[in-house]
Amino acid sequence: MKVVIQRVSQASVTVDQKIIAEIQKGLLVLVGIEDADTQEDIDWLAGKIIKMRIFGDENDVMNCSVQDIDGDIIVVSQFTLHASTKKGNRPSYIKASKPEFAIPTYENFVQAVEKEFGKKVQTGIFGADMKVSLLNDGPVTIMIDSKNRE
Numbered sequence: 001m002k003v004v005i006q007r008v009s010q011a012s013v014t015v016d017q018k019i020i021a022e023i024q025k026g027l028l029v030l031v032g033i034e035d036a037d038t039q040e041d042i043d044w045l046a047g048k049i050i051k052m053r054i055f056g057d058e059n060d061v062m063n064c065s066v067q068d069i070d071g072d073i074i075v076v077s078q079f080t081l082h083a084s085t086k087k088g089n090r091p092s093y094i095k096a097s098k099p100e101f102a103i104p105t106y107e108n109f110v111q112a113v114e115k116e117f118g119k120k121v122q123t124g125i126f127g128a129d130m131k132v133s134l135l136n137d138g139p140v141t142i143m144i145d146s147k148n149r150e
Contacts, residue, residue: 002081004030007140014131021122026071032081041146046112076124
């Protein structure tokens, strides 16, 4: 499982010209799922995301988590995080899970984030043509691969 975490001042997701998710200060989390992902990957990433200290404290040092600042979270599925660009110029998405596996895994991931976070998170719509808008704060963008826990 791969995630891209973006610290945002605001973010929203629009589908069919209707805003379906919108937050102010918090995290926009893009998640890519592969067939090798397990509950262990889900739980580890959910904990990592919620506890990640990437918000400024009173001295503007990144010492606070999204919980500490009472921020919000949007989670959006994004299969293109598993793009392979080794050959040619057209990315291959062979590692990205098919919907039969990805949808329940994505839903499980959202539930795990909510459980760890202690409140509801907003989401995109799996498989929809989404327009994601954000104001990256910093900018702070962090990529995590649950298969590469360094």
